[in-house]
Amino acid sequence: MRLEILPVLGIGHVTEGDDLAAVIATAAPWLRDGDVLVVTSKIVSKAEGRLVDVPADGPERLAARDEVLAGETVRVVASRGPTRIVQTQHGFVMASAGIDASNVDKTQLVLLPVDPDASARALRDALRERYDLDVAVIISDTMGRPWRNGLTDVALGVAGMPAIRDHRGEVDPYGNELQLTQMAVVDELAGAGELIKGKCDQVPVAVVRGYFSATNPDDAGGARALVRDAAQDLFSLGTAEARAAGLADAATLADGRGPTPVDLTAVRRAIDAVAGVVTPGTVFTLVDEAEVRAGLVAEMPGWPDGAALVLGSAPTPVEPIGLVRFGADLHRLRVALAAEGVGSTLLPPPPGSPASAALAL
Amino acid sequence: MRLEILPVLGIGHVTEGDDLAAVIATAAPWLRDGDVLVVTSKIVSKAEGRLVDVPADGPERLAARDEVLAGETVRVVASRGPTRIVQTQHGFVMASAGIDASNVDKTQLVLLPVDPDASARALRDALRERYDLDVAVIISDTMGRPWRNGLTDVALGVAGMPAIRDHRGEVDPYGNELQLTQMAVVDELAGAGELIKGKCDQVPVAVVRGYFSATNPDDAGGARALVRDAAQDLFSLGTAEARAAGLADAATLADGRGPTPVDLTAVRRAIDAVAGVVTPGTVFTLVDEAEVRAGLVAEMPGWPDGAALVLGSAPTPVEPIGLVRFGADLHRLRVALAAEGVGSTLLPPPPGSPASAALAL
Known part of the structure; x- marks a missing residue:
């Protein structure tokens, strides 16, 4: 053989x-x-x-090449500098959609x-x-x-x-x-x-x-x-593209709950993850004692049944710009929770509580 | 030949x-x-x-296998379900670090x-x-x-x-x-x-x-x-890992400027990107007229030289929870700016301005 x-x-x-x-x-x-x-x-x-005709050189060639590439591209998968990794209409993921300028006249490009x-x-x-x-x-x-x-x-x-x-x-x-x-x-x-x-x-x-x-x-x-x-x-x-997509996810994060019951260890990890970047004095507290939580949320209209509760307090004395910074900190926490797969909804604090806001998880 | x-x-x-x-x-x-x-x-x-000895079956085998895999792994590249794509000490990126259980006794694993x-x-x-x-x-x-x-x-x-x-x-x-x-x-x-x-x-x-x-x-x-x-x-x-890293980037976003001069088109794209998710009534304004900007920032101590200015206003009437929500919206915008490669710093609004906060870009 x-x-x-x-x-x-x-x-x-x-x-x-x-x-x-x-x-x-x-x-x-x-x-x-x-x-x-x-x-x-x-x-x-x-x-x-x-084959497609393109100028032999100069910026016109680059522009023509870009146009040909766009026509052969279904989806850009990754790019860096002049490199474009794209998915073609066939489904193949290839640099420059497989468009080739070798073994062909300088005024032509070869498509797949x-x-x-x-x-x-x-x-x-x-x-x-x-x-x-x-x-x-x-x-x-x-x-x-x-x-x-x-x-x-x-x-x-x-x-x-x-x-x-x-x-x-x-x-x-x-x-x-x-x-x-x-x-x-x-x-x-x-x-x-x-x-x-x-x-x-x-x-x-x-x-x-x-x-x-x-x-x-x-x-x-x-x-x-x-x-x-x-x-x-x-x-x-x-x-890089996926990382940017993660940023976009964070910018447009929606209210909502993830899988229940919530993994409280993951919640603590998220609080820890932002501890070093929030405004000094901002405090997030996971209310993990069932009775305490029940007492607090009983007063909150529309509280999601069985949701975990995080209270957030802005640094005192509370000033308008301090509340703005606290709100930014709270979104940091929501994003860190999302990275752990934990959904959240921003709510006003329980009536009478000294907290500035609450998260339902 | x-x-x-x-x-x-x-x-x-x-x-x-x-x-x-x-x-x-x-x-x-x-x-x-x-x-x-x-x-x-x-x-x-x-x-x-x-070769390493492992139990022939059961959860003990899985645990032993996980331990062997951890020992052969320098870096986890991607995972989904039981799949682990890792980088080995050689630098190769492979499923399960190339550990193999075929063509070997059931009580052994073969390492690279x-x-x-x-x-x-x-x-x-x-x-x-x-x-x-x-x-x-x-x-x-x-x-x-x-x-x-x-x-x-x-x-x-x-x-x-x-x-x-x-x-x-x-x-x-x-x-x-x-x-x-x-x-x-x-x-x-x-x-x-x-x-x-x-x-x-x-x-x-x-x-x-x-x-x-x-x-x-x-x-x-x-x-x-x-x-x-x-x-x-x-x-x-x-x-998925890179996307989660993007979320983590958003949660821990630092103050600071990106490349200057700032791409104002990118700033407008970022404002548009969050327009559908911010609290109704939240308004972000790119102050792109040089004279207006100069007048506003002249009053702001420590304003970075030549920085672009975005003003943000919370919905009126301004209430404490409204400022918290506005702060969250502002962090959304900062993250959307970061996705465009634009750095930002959250600052109090110019004195006397009706805005709730400012971003220096």
């Missing part, structure tokens, strides 16, 4: 309208059933005419194929129908990733095999069910193809031979299956 | 103290100079005794090698010195990644070649300098190795042949070169 990775040499410049199946079959008459073709997305884009799975399927179908070749096709591109320097090639589209090899249910020799079950083999195949493409000049197609003897027409949703839903992703936003 | 990926068959269970060079050289007498060995980190860990680059170097040196083989060695492990489903194998350690192939300075046929310059080829090699390991049962070593004719003793810092510094990383924290 062995795999071979072979370069397809002799593919020249690809231009709009080129018949990629013919180009590849001509350059690689040695293709066999079961081969995996790893095709650089750029030649697919070029053949499909996914509109539907790389469809491109892969079309190429696979054409090779089967016209050249009697049953191959799998991967459309690959180069991406960076968080946490690790360096780029790798991964799959944007696939046909003739599923993107993921699932080991679920397999058991190791020790009787443990396998933990790491879903391997993104098309990404590993794309990377394997890059190893030989990167060694040669201008080799946009590599072939992995021996990975299987027969392709699988059920591609299980193609490379789209690799796109993790943003809601499921622990890194759906850049750190 | 071609690459071959070959499995090393016949490697049995590896246990502490095993001589990996002997194990591999015996199982693969066909190794050649220039081969790249892709060695699953687990057999390196086992040979190096990186202490220094995978050193492990790779030791294996390479042993094969050269004792078997006259000049090979590169990659220690690989399986990792997930943000945004894309499925796992891939990547490199934890390398010897005999640099982790990154740098195309910097190369020019494409169109005269463009290459944009994507640094390829993490050891990760692609690790993934290529997984393709054949995953096809066979219990194959912990793969060989990539043909990648180069001679190894490079300068490994340029090994796989550590792949670790991106957290400060440089746009995704150094999980989204």
Whole structure:
């Protein structure tokens, strides 16, 4: 058992309208059933005419590029300086939406194929129908990733095999069910193809031979299956962007209660968290004795049933600007409570109490 | 030109103290100079005794596992439910610090090698010195990644070649300098190795042949070169964690000015951002006419030179709880300003002004 990775040499410049199946079959008459073709997305884009004209240089080029990027962007995930990590309409998260200015005329930019799975399927179908070749096709591109320097090639589209090899249910020799079950083999195949493409000049197609003897027409949703839903992703936003979103959350914090019963330890942590930044003399007190709380809240109209109570007192003597500062301190506490997952509502103090305000938690 | 990926068959269970060079050289007498060995980190860990005993099941197992994880964790990057994405002492960001319970007895956990680059170097040196083989060695492990489903194998350690192939300075046929310059080829090699390991049962070593004719003793810092510094990383924290950090920032917001001159458009955006959540009747006014501002701030002791001025007025008639609510609104605005990168300081209103408070920006 062995795999071979072979370069397809002799593919020249690809231009709009080129018949990629013919180009590849001509350059690689040695293709066999079961081969995996790893095709650089750029030649697919070029053949499909996914090029836009831009000025060759100057600020006009930058402006045009920004406009093209905006058109390819569904969502900005992170940015710093000129770097833009965005989610494309395919769902891929990539720098600059995969727009590329290399291996193309200076007055053009190359966009990703509109539907790389469809491109892969079309190429696979054409090779089967016209050249009697049953191959799998991967459309690959180069991406960076968080946490690790360096780029790798991964799959944007696939046909003739599923993107993921699932080991679920397999058991190791020790009787443990396998933990790491879903391997993104098309990404590993794309990377394997890059190893030989990167060694040669201008080799946009590599072939992995021996990975299987027969392709699988059920591609299980193609490379789209690799796109993790943003809601499921622990890194759906850049750190700076998420941190700014946290600030925005704090600015627009709504009244309301979180999960009940309230975690009183979390409330104490929140009070501690702001203790060093509130105006000296501001005091927050968690009223944790049930009887005392019941006595105080009995007088408060509309008190939420069973809510925990924090009393806040402004420094004395109480002056107007002191109450303003105290109100700011109280919002600090509400935000710190929110960071602990504790919701709160600002209420007037219990009648007759020396406190300046109350929080219902 | 071609690459071959070959499995090393016949490697049995590896246990502490095993001589990996002997194990591999015996199982693969066909190794050649220039081969790249892709060695699953687990057999390196086992040979190096990186195993810990844990109860086979029950809550004791979970508790023991948590303790082991804490010991392998330098920094928690993200967590959700039972998932912990952490940074290890090597700098790698991985689920559960790479601790693995598969392919090992139920009463043991496998930790990552202490220094995978050193492990790779030791294996390479042993094969050269004792078997006259000049090979590169990659220690690989399986990792997930943000945004894309499925796992891939990547490199934890390398010897005999640099982790990154740098195309910097190369020019494409169109005269463009290459944009994507640094390829993490050891990760692609690790993934290529997984393709054949995953096809066979219990194959912990793969060989990539043909990648180069001679190894490079300068490994340029090994796989550590792949670790991106957290400060440089746009995704150094999980989204939920960063968002909570943003809330904490808001709770502990300090007085102070940001970059000057202040972006007045950003100030207006911040005022708009809180307009829907402040108490009805609360009014924030950016005093943007220089003469008016100069007249107002002339009376304010310690006014920061050249600072922008926002006046805030509580709803009338002004009552104590109204001033508290207004203070909370003012902190909302300060936080919204911070989200725009604008620093602020809460000050008493100018003498004689009907405003309740002022912000110096």
